[in-house]
Amino acid sequence: MTTSPVEPSDTTTATLIPVRDAVIFDLDGVIVDSLAVMNEAFTRAYAEVVGDGPAPFEEYQRHQGRYFTDIMEIMGLPLEMEEPFVRESYRLAKEVRVFDGIVELLTTLRARGLRLAIATGKAGERARSLLDVLGLLPYFDHVIGSDEIPRPKPAPDIVLHALDLLGVTAERAVMVGDAPTDMASAQGAGVSTAAAVWATIDEEELLACGPDVVLRGPADLLAVCPAIPGH
Structure with a gap:
């Protein structure tokens, strides 16, 4: 799948956080509308x-x-x-439908030098198969399922494992999720959280978790993920 990078929208509600080297995404409700x-x-x-x-x-x-x-x-x-x-x-x-703006977001993040991972409640094999069917698998360095760690979300294990695989510290990563379990898992691992509200079931409950960033659309993430020097 080929597309062009995009620039962040003017509607971001995010408060800028430090430069990141990696983004960890939930899958359902963030990348895909399943x-x-x-x-x-x-x-x-x-x-x-x-x-x-x-x-x-x-x-x-x-x-x-x-x-x-x-x-x-x-x-x-x-x-x-x-x-x-x-x-x-x-x-x-x-x-399964890919959310509008996701392909452009992933393309831009990769062009900026960030490493990307999926940390999902799905089983790993099923998550990788779905991403492959949808043509999205090549965008991600790692795809981790809940059956591949000792304790699934809301425990921090899946995010900690993603950090290990990506080779980044918690301070240099951000997790994008649409559910309180995503926020709890990331917060337990010491990772900044970005609440994706474009398809969340209960926005009020999600925001009550105290995410560091609120994203109204996929492109809003670009404001907190500038290019890594040299890219």
Whole structure:
């Protein structure tokens, strides 16, 4: 996928923070709009394992950012829902939409010399497969799933692992997320937080987490990620 870098918008609400060497992104609700696909996969899995009746997808949404099996335990739903949910998610992957402005953002960040990673509540293999299907995988140095660390979000493990793989200190990175679990994970790792509000389920709850930066659109991140010297 080829595109041109863009410059930051004039509408950023961010307060500038120190220069960064790396950006760690959540996946769903930040890079991709997977809500419709997630809803269909969840509904099919619920019908297959639990049976008749409305699938409690709105409650599931409130736990976004956590690993699927953790959400099932919180909601008191059978862990057997994971297999059909994952199966349907793979089947529907091509229907997932990339948010407007994301490709331009990733292109510009790479041109500026920043290293990029994904730290997601998804399993790593499924996250990498989805990004590959959507043509986004080459933008990222590392893609880490919740099944690849000891403790998933809101624990800091996934962000700490991303820092290790990227070879940067916490002070030189920022995490972009759309859920309180993202903010908690980054804050626990000592990483600055950027709240992506373009698709968050509950903006008020997200902002109550005290993010360092509020992003109204993807390009707003460019204001806090200037080019690394030499790029």
